Amino acid sequence: MILLCGFGKLIEPEIHETECAAGVYALFARLWMREVDEAFRREMFREPLAPALERVGLFLPMESNEELAIEYCRLFIGPKNALLPMQSVWQKTQLESQLATSVEKFAELIGYVLPTSSFWDHLGVQLDLMSHLVRAKASENQAENGFEVAGEVADVFFRRHLSWAAPLLLATSQRAQVPLYRSLAQATQQFLRLEASSRSQATL
Secondary structure (H helix, E strand, O other), X not given: OOOOOXXXXXXXXXXXXXXXXXXXXXXXXXXXXXXXXXXXXXXXXOOOXXXXXXXXXXXXXXXXXXXXXHHHHHHXXXXXXXXXXEHHHXXXXXXXXXXXXXXXXXXXXXXXXXXXXXXXXXXXXXXXXHHHHHHHHHOOXXXXXXXXXXXXXXXHHHHHHOOOOHHHHHHHHHHOOOHHHHHHHXXXXXXXXXXXXXXXXXXX
């Protein structure tokens, strides 16, 4: 179950909650990494996820699973003119190993395992890893200095690997024909802007 406590309140920076932010990262990661299957679709229409999705501006999927899969493939896989959601593609115009290696090094710090058939610099993987980094920061078992280190690691990862996605998100919102994926791009952009602002203020 994805934790989304106070999800609708995340649009207000002053009541931003670390553990809830981790849940939002995990939700967006799931939707970016792979198409919606029947099990996840059912969860999206149930409490507590359904009202949380609506509050943040995500549209519930009214299309069939097949239609959703076709749209996901058309947008993000191809075979042609796909918006490949990889950092190296958007920053280097081609798949590039250096960025992937950088993400992998952050993953090694917390024992994060790459999801099957994924790329390290895929937006969904980066969002999922960020969820784990944020939870490491919030862990009640962290010593005080460990909390500070975990927070610094999360901030560095965000700057290096989650500040690139605006062009992808804009292109997705313009090209998507299914409301779910159009709203996913817009909601992801809104949340990342909030996170960037929050992290910038924390360093002042």
